[in-house]
Amino acid sequence: MVKKSYISVISNEEKEENRGSVAFQILSLTNRIRKLSSHLELHRKDYLSQRGLRKILGKRQRMLSYLSKKNRIRYKELINQLDIRESKTR
Numbered sequence: 001m002v003k004k005s006y007i008s009v010i011s012n013e014e015k016e017e018n019r020g021s022v023a024f025q026i027l028s029l030t031n032r033i034r035k036l037s038s039h040l041e042l043h044r045k046d047y048l049s050q051r052g053l054r055k056i057l058g059k060r061q062r063m064l065s066y067l068s069k070k071n072r073i074r075y076k077e078l079i080n081q082l083d084i085r086e087s088k089t090r
Helices: 002-010 022-042 047-070 072-082
Strands: none
Touching (some): 022 072, 047 072
């Protein structure tokens, strides 16, 4: 199944069955965002999907914020692994 491949990406530090972890949830939300983005490239006027995409983006942003406060190192690794944004050097 598709979720097993997600787990193998993240499970280097965590248990394989830890599907409730923040990292796994961020990964699954990122994959849903990518699917919806490709759908919206074809169907620009699908406003319900646009709304769903905005909701998912907000949820992922809140989870990333939580992870950055909780474990900064894991946050940076996840950002680089998923190519979500450019990593800022402070």
